[in-house]
Amino acid sequence: MFTFIMITSAILVNVRSQPTLAEAGTQMFFYFAVATIGFLLPCVLILSELGSACPYEGGLYVWVKGAFGEKWGFTAIFLQWIQMTILMVMVLSFIAGTILYVFDYGELESKILILVISLVVYWGATLVNLRGLKASGRISTVCVILGVAIPAITIVVAGCAYLLAGNPVQLDLTLTAQNYIPDLSNPANLAILAAFFLPYFGIEGSAAHIENLKNPSRNYPLALIFVVFFCLFVNLLGSFSIAAVVPQSDISLIAGLMQAFEIFFNTFSLSWIVPILAIMVVIGSIGEVSTWIIAPIRGLFRTAKAGTLPLWFQQSNEHGIPRNFVIFQATLVSMFCIIFALIPGVNSAFWMMVALTTHVYLIAYFIMFLTAIKLRYLRSKHTESEFYIPGGERGLYIMCTFGFGSVLIVGIVGMFFLLLTEFVSTLPSPDVTNTIGIWYPVFLIAGMIVIVAIPLLVHRFKKPEWFAAGGFVDPEDGPAEAS
Incomplete structure (x- = not known):
C-alpha cells in the first residue's frame, strides 16, 4: 500500500505549480475550495467506488468497458494515453531547463542541450520501467520523498519561521469579500480558476496498478484519501508560504519556479539552498515521468x-x-521532443497541441463520470462492494x-478565455496569442473530433486474427458482461 501511495503521489503531487497558485493571493483559498469540492472530492469518491467494485488491472479502461x-x-484509455504522451514533452523541458539553471549554464535557450537531457531522462526512466513494477515503484518512492515531500516541508517550515519571526505578511488578510472572493465575470479570474483544477488531473492514473494492491477494494480508497491530504498540504500550505513571503507583484509567472524560490529563500539569506531544492524538484519530476510511462500503457496493453x-x-x-508498447511510446515522445527542439517556430504549434490534448483529457473524465452512474445501476443489481459514495x-x-461542471468550466475557459487574458504569461511562448487568433477554438474543436475518432476507427477496423492469435480471454469483463 505504501508503494501504491507513492506511485499515486508521483503522478499527482509536485511543487511546480506553487508560484502560479500563489499569484492568486488571498483569493487562492476560494480557488482551492472550488477546485477541491468541485473536482478533487468527486474524483476521489467516484474512483473509490469504481476501484472497490472493479479492482482489476487497467483502471479506467476496465471500468468504462464494464x-x-x-x-x-x-477510447477512454487512448485519450488518457495521448494526453500524457504530449504533455511529457513539457515536463521533460522543465526538467532540462531546471538542470541548466542549477549549473548556471550561460545559454539557457540552448535547445540542443534541452533535447539531449530530455532524451536521456526519458529513455533512462523507460529502461527502469522495463525492469518491472517493483523497480518502477522504488523509483516513485525515492522521487516522491526527495523531490516532493522534503521540498514541500522545507517551504512550509520556512514560511512558518518567517511569520513567527514577526516579519510583514505580503498579503492583505483583511476579512472582506473583495479580498477572498474573485470577480468571476472577469475572464482573467476564470482562467486562474481553471489553473487550480489542472494540478488534480491524473489522479486516476495509478488505478492501472490497482490489481497489484493488497485488498484493493478496501485499500484503494484509503490510499486516495492519504494522497489527497498530501496534495492539499503541498499545494495549499506551500503556495500560501510563497504568497506570504514574496510580494504578489514579484511572483513572475514568466520567470518560472526557480526564480520564485530564489526570491523566497533570499528573504532568509538562504540563497544557497535554491540549487539543492532545484535538484530535488527535478528528482520529483523524474518520478512523475517514470510513473506515467507505464500507467496508461497497462490499460492499453489489456x-x-x-x-x-x-x-x-x-x-x-x-x-x-509490455515492452513493445513502452518502446513505441518512448520513440513517439522522442520524436515530439526533437520536433519541439529543432524546428523553428514550432513553439506555438506545440502549445496548441498541449491545449488540445488537455481538452481531450476532459472527454475522458466526462466518460468516467458517466461510467460511475452506469456501474452503480449495474452493481445494485448484480454485485456488492466495500465502498459506495x-x-x-x-x-x-x-x-x-460537480465533476461534469468542473470539466465544462475548464473546457470552456480553456477554449474561449484562457489565451485572451494575462494568464497567457504562463506559456513559455508569448507569441502564442498572435499565432492563434480566432482560429484557436476552431482548432480545438476540430482536433478533439479527430483524436476521438482515432480509437473509434481502430476499433471499427480491427482484425479478427488479432484476438485469435493473442489467445487472451479477459477474466474480469466487468459487471455489464458478467450480468
Missing part, C-alpha cells in the same frame, strides 16, 4: 490483448511489462454533477 463495452473502454490492437503490441517481457444515488448524482 459500463459501455470494449469500444469506449479503449485492450490490445483483447484483440483491439495488432499482435506486436501484445508482447511482454519476463517482468510482465455516501448519500446513495443522490450522493452519486451530486458528485457527478
